[in-house]
Amino acid sequence: MPRRSLLIGVVLAVIALVLLRNGLSPYSLSVWSLALVGGGLGMSLSLLVTYAGLPSLAQAAFYGTGGYAVGILAAKHGQDNLWIGLLLAALVSGLLALVLGLVSLRTRGIYFQIITLSFTAMIWGLAVKWRSLTGGDDGLVGIYPPSMAPFNGHLVTPQGVFTFSAVALILICLVVRMVRNSAFGHVLVGIRDSESRMAALGYRTTAYRLGAFVLSGMLAAIPGALLTYQLQFVSPAQLNFVVSIQALLMVVIGAGTLFGPALAGVGVIWLQEILQRHTDHWLLVLGAIYIAVAMVNPPALVQRLRTQWAERRTAEPAREPDLEVVR
């Protein structure tokens, strides 16, 4: 996305956010805050899925670890500074991602999915059983709104929480964009397209993938921590593998575009909220949406459209794609 469009986009987003902030009820703002956190979750995963080509199902582990990090620090140690909380959440998640990455990046494709899913289940099991640390199934309460020192105040009003969550999402989007456009991002995409070729060129492909994994984990911790601050509560539900699947849904709906997963994330959370308010059968509808999204497969659709559009633009006769080995 060229810089001018980005600037315009950011300005428009800011305007929209200001309007929302001032115009909505506290309830709506709180739902929006949850939705913005969802957007952050989706963006963090898009780094792995879209750009590194790693179908990770471990995002809940990093998201939830971020949540537990601030939760445990606040409830058990009285740590109540927002910035320290966020920093520590990112560091702990990053460390976890490093360990998981070292183990799981030796696998590919479906095995990688299964091992990342297993890892999420493992961390969830740990959170459920380790009552003394995590409060077990009951979770942790007593997580008070954090102070924003050295700035004034606490992260407590609906407007304040909304604004902060929105800014956080925008920053996460910008980070993902920066990574995508950087040399690192290009190498990642190259590895996604052909790991063997990149290795033959001299790139240490596993190291790059590990870097992407850790970065993605650290990014996921931020929305995770914010969620805990918003709810003033953290429980194993934040670590459940269904959260990983939800993140995947956001990325797939995002169709491989840069900011798609952010919008999809916001949309998915809002949708769930509305569904739950209007019908008992919200899970059925949600399931149908998952199925529909799977069958439509937006990333492939968008890819096809892009190819057709590019062919029209370059005015080159479209070459029949040769039969290549489908991996």
Added chain:
Amino acid sequence: MKESTDRSAGPVLAADNISVRLGGIQILQHLSLQVERGERRAIVGPNGAGKTTMFNVLTGVLRPQEGHVALHGRDVTRWGVSRRATCGMARTFQITNLMHTMTVEENVVLALAASRPAVRRDLFRPLRSSSLDRPAAELLDRWGLGDRRHLPVHALSYGERRELELVLAVAAEPDVLLLDEPAAGLSPSETARVCDLVERLPRETSIVLIEHDLDMALALSDTVTVMSEGSIRGTGSADDPAISALVEEVYVGAVDQEDADVAG
């Protein structure tokens, strides 16, 4: 980024007593091979002779059960693919292996960036600011793909993709270049183009190529290694009639064996 290479006399690439066993089948047996600096070596042999396996051992894709591989005199048997690549080894793949969602230029930029430490230090800066665009464009112009620069790879013809394979491999100015059936699937005119490209490579670059097109193999190489059934039957100069005879023998022998298998 190239590690410092020991350019002493001695083979630039050597395989010593390589044995490979896969899935219960002995694919290579006690194979030894030496390629000198600047040498052009063709490896020929019928299907199943183990040529690609040999390549995979040389490049680090496969680790042999026995034996050693040495690059510039250093034992690289335990080295992975990327480490060998940073030490002056490059290869092309039999099945075209490119970054298919990227443009031709982006592919080349990645190939160049691999050997430029300054770029890798600027890991989080935009790639464009790394000033690799010009070298990439020059490289593409030199090898005849300049006008295809901005096309995505999937818009290239098969022949153009094989040329790009070659360009990626030579971008880092390797000491040893391994070409895996560079002319596979190409028309005669495309094959001639590839031959032309190979002949234009710097003389100090050692080249090892696997090729079924025997005319091409013999034309491009100084020495020929003849393989069959996992071992080397002979090595000699490309214009040595004994080598031609040996080649014919292993190919015909292979055909006879196939006939026997089918009939039997």
Added chain:
Amino acid sequence: MGQLLAVTVNGLAFGMLLFILASGLTLIFGLARYVNLAHGGVYLLTAYLAIETYTRTGSYWAAAGMALGSAAALGALLYALFVRGRAWLRANPLPQVLLSFGIIYVISDLMQARYQGLAQSLPLPDLIAGSVTVLGTTVTEYRIVLVAAGILVAIFLWLLLSRTSFGSAVRAGVDDHEMLSAVGRNPELLFAAVFAIGFALIGVSGLLGSAFIGASPGVEYTIILYTLPIIVVGGMGSLPGAFFASILVGIGDSIGKAYFPEFSLFLIFAIVVLTLAVRPEGLVRNA
């Protein structure tokens, strides 16, 4: 010692139940390369329906028929909707996962609606409702039935795959997809048959499981949690691997719950992660 034996037999029985379930998955993945994570939902559906059928009719045969029938019907439906003619889906792991979970959510919601979240279980027929004493320990007869069932299924599958031409076609297809069409077998027909058998096996596990772990909300997810280690440790397309891994997981879980209740789940998955760290392909190579 007696307690250890009882715990082990309990674990073995659970492991056999898991094996019957996992074997269906293994067959389907091995041939169709289709990762069906919705099996937990299918299990729950067949278990609930078996129980309801028995409650209404008093007949175990009817319950069994319902379990197998509903599983087969569901398998046929899923096959027709999502697998037949959709080779693109098989090659795409991302939509597959979303699809599986969508199916689970749908089933979960329907089960919740029909059974109001009540846990139910199938009462055992008198014949096998008792206990026997083995090596000085009391073991319920049903656990022995489960172990026997698991072994029978294992033998049946082994015979099917190694002694019939259907089986050899499946094995050939597992090894090499392209070869299937080349050899003249209709791949889609083969896939359909494998789906049917795979789902039938899940139905069997639903029937047997309804009297053992029962049917309740949440089981559809717990099942996934248990089959993950089996798939990983056993290797994804390997029936022998699934067999041994199921026993390992079943006994491990049982011992874990009895002696280390704090960390049982974590332990199982730690084993998974360690196994993959050492052998990314799983313990048993899919020869």
